[in-house]
Amino acid sequence: MKKMFFPALVAAVLAAAPAFAQKPMAQKTTAGTDKAAATVYKVQPQLSTMGWLAKKVTGQHNGTVQFKEGDVLVRGNKLVGGTFTADMNSLKVEDIKDEGTNGKLVGHLRSDDFFSIEKNPTATFKITSIAPIKADAQGNNATITGDLTIKGITKPVTFPAKIGVKNGVAAASGVATIDRTLYDIRYGSKSFFESIGDKAIDNEFTLSFNVIAKK
Structure with a gap:
């Protein structure tokens, strides 16, 4: 789908609820180590958001996944940890208003050129460690590392985030940069198709998230 572009899971933090700042921890937290002593909070899909933003030579596209x-x-x-599942069948494109053109791009993203959604209806992320950082201009106060699985392929991902727990609510928000080619999504990549010219799609896309979980 020539100039149709690829998203990848998810870019605009649609804050359905605020993320609470967490005071820096004394040391890095390894999720597996603390699991036994941890309380499980359930993610609230209706209050949580995830967006994607993908760029190409001639522009960009953005959308959401639930x-x-x-x-x-x-x-x-x-x-101290967490596991999250995204419903890939909920993938939407938000920047294209024409219904027919929008549908074509969504169909292409669902295909084997991109996410193979019929074969892989979910994507997952499992936190493996959380390290405190001094809060930056965006309010990020931690570095999160975890295993991201797309199309059945699992790779480690690290990104800054704002996390916190208050009054029985846990919240996390941030933006992660993902290299789609690591998940066998090579369509339109100059790394694999050198002569593609202005039809090239960036290898990296961003996923933004705002997660709310309750006790």
């Missing part, structure tokens, strides 16, 4: 379910692990007043 969370299906997830668990956030909390110990004391600190977020």
